[in-house]
Amino acid sequence: xxxxxxxxxxxxxxxxxxxxxxxxxxxxxxxxxxxxxxxxxxxxxxxxxxxxxxxxxxxxxxxxxxxxxxxxxxxxxxxxxxxxxxxxxxxxxxxxxxxxxxxxxxxxxxxxxxxxxxxxxxxxxxxxxxxxxxxxxxxxxxxxxxxxxxxxxxxxxxxxxxxxxxxxxxxxxxxxxxxxxxxxxxxxxxxxxxxxxxxxxxxxxxxxxxxxxxxxxxxxxxxxxxxxxxxxxxxxxxxxxxxxxxxxxxxxxxxxxxxxxxxxxxxxxxxxxxxxxxxxxxxxxxxxxxxxxxxxxxxxxxxxxxxxxxxxxxxxxxxxxxxxxxxxxxxxxxxxxxxxxxxxxxxxxxxxxxxxxxxxxxxxxxxxxxxxxxxxxxxxxxxxxxxxxxxxxx
Numbered sequence: 001x002x003x004x005x006x007x008x009x010x011x012x013x014x015x016x017x018x019x020x021x022x023x024x025x026x027x028x029x030x031x032x033x034x035x036x037x038x039x040x041x042x043x044x045x046x047x048x049x050x051x052x053x054x055x056x057x058x059x060x061x062x063x064x065x066x067x068x069x070x071x072x073x074x075x076x077x078x079x080x081x082x083x084x085x086x087x088x089x090x091x092x093x094x095x096x097x098x099x100x101x102x103x104x105x106x107x108x109x110x111x112x113x114x115x116x117x118x119x120x121x122x123x124x125x126x127x128x129x130x131x132x133x134x135x136x137x138x139x140x141x142x143x144x145x146x147x148x149x150x151x152x153x154x155x156x157x158x159x160x161x162x163x164x165x166x167x168x169x170x171x172x173x174x175x176x177x178x179x180x181x182x183x184x185x186x187x188x189x190x191x192x193x194x195x196x197x198x199x200x201x202x203x204x205x206x207x208x209x210x211x212x213x214x215x216x217x218x219x220x221x222x223x224x225x226x227x228x229x230x231x232x233x234x235x236x237x238x239x240x241x242x243x244x245x246x247x248x249x250x251x252x253x254x255x256x257x258x259x260x261x262x263x264x265x266x267x268x269x270x271x272x273x274x275x276x277x278x279x280x281x282x283x284x285x286x287x288x289x290x291x292x293x294x295x296x297x298x299x300x301x302x303x304x305x306x307x308x309x310x311x312x313x314x315x316x317x318x319x320x321x322x323x324x325x326x327x328x329x330x331x332x333x334x335x336x337x338x339x340x341x342x343x344x345x346x347x348x349x350x351x352x353x354x355x356x357x358x359x360x361x362x363x364x365x366x367x368x369x370x371x372x373x374x375x376x377x378x379x380x381x382x383x384x385x386x387x388x389x390x391x392x393x394x
Contacts, residue, residue: 013085014051015044024060040088079108086115102138160257163288170248171221181292189221196245197296205311210239214365252301253294258285327353328378337369
């Protein structure tokens with residue numbers, strides 16, 4: 001760690017103050033940390049820098065490498081261009097919490113002679129001793145982050161296995177502050193859930209349940225902000241409301257955790273994590289039956305799943321799969337009225353293909369926008385394609 005005055009060549013360049021906090025909660029509540037980071041502008045001027053730039057684009061973004069950091073990318077680009085004389089931050093190790101970004105930045109600073117300045121002193125990444133100290137700081141920071149994350153996940157998993165973790169619950173349930181999990185005290189919400197199960201017992205089809213309830217102009221509760229289950233907006237029932245109730249084991253009194261998983265992949269050289277990838281039933285992490293009061297029994301839930309699987313169309317092994325595919329434009333034609341993609345069905349003695357606008361009917365129970373025979377449309381497209389092909393060949 002160097003302590004001498006900075007050379008005039010570096011002071012002619014600009015200093016960059018990099019401001020970052022890991023989460024939005026820290027941005028909103030940890031205001032003292034923000035103030036101290038912005039105060040580094042005066043530290044840069046006391047070191048002799050006339051030009052000081054503040055990069056705070058990454059407020060609320062983690063430095064673990066799992067999310068994009070446009071501010072850090074700007075910092076690296078400026079260092080590469082040789083415009084930066086020093087990078088200032090409260091703690092040098094918090095510039096990056098993963099080894100790849102950290103050592104890449106150190107290497108670039110060493111190549112252009114830029115300094116790294118924090119509250120402990122001034123570092124010259126070109127010098128072996130300073131480079132070693134900065135490397136150790138980065139490694140310790142990365143290890144610390146991994147340990148904290150592992151402890152948090154272990155504690156969360158342990159609570160979930162006991163059924164104590166307060167996960168988000170479906171419509172019809174609510175977490176009470178005193179008694180824990182229970183039915184929603186709003187009787188209208190409860191009745192909306194119960195009528196779906198009752199109608200499915202009668203009709204045995206999720207789609208028929210939708211059509212039946214739509215004909216009765218039933219409305220279904222939707223949280224006003226999409227998350228909390230306190231205030232609702234009552235909207236016409238949709239297919240996703242019906243199927244989500246029928247398929248959710250929570251309504252059978254079972255506490256379920258770990259139904260989905262996250263997947264991580266490298267995209268354009270950066271780590272990208274996607275969530276909510278469904279896992280098969282036998283890979284769910286926790287299934288605690290009789291955990292809370294259910295709308296149906298577990299045996300009825302299992303029967304419902306078998307019936308829904310038997311009703312599924314187009315699934316591998318389904319009873320209705322494999323209807324052929326003679327339509328030329330399957331999956332390519334859009335409805336001129338609502339813009340939805342037309343589906344193909346087969347009708348008549350010779351199973352002639354027909355294009356239909358089915359999505360509003362399936363999802364909302366509304367009349368179909370259009371139904372037209374595929375033969376005339378396919379013939380017109382084939383004729384036009386042949387004409388264009390002959391024209392191109394000449």
